Amino acid sequence: MNLKANTNELKRLIDERHQRFLNTEGPVEKKSYDFFNQVKKETDPMFHLTNEWVKEAEAFVKDRKTNVHPNQVKSTHENIEMIILHSYYLDVHRKRFKELYQSSHYVLDMVLDDIERNEKSSQ
Secondary structure, three states: OHHHHHHHHHHHHHHHHHHHHHHHOOOOOOOHHHHHHHHHHHHHHHHHHHHHHHHOOOOHHHOOOOOOOOHHHHHHHHHHHHHHHHHHHOOOOOHHHHHHHHHHHHHHHHHHHHHHHHHHHHO
């Protein structure tokens, strides 16, 4: 996959996680081995996607003129990982979850804007 596709996929993923967080009744049994295994199985592809994205995004902001800074890429990667986990464990206040969600969307949108700007300038 490329950065543009991965960024769009991450936006879809955090939208899903946001809906799960809002629509799931808590609390969950954090010490349940079965629940842990379910979370691990379901989140492995999500974490794989975030790890692929961070590598691609770091290379993109390093090699091109962008409005996104490397620290924003790193922070967004960490925020998305927290969104994924908090959507299962429901162990954060709604306000904090929303801040993580909005901040991640903001940076992902900036990356997409920079990709499009670079695609247009190279034509």
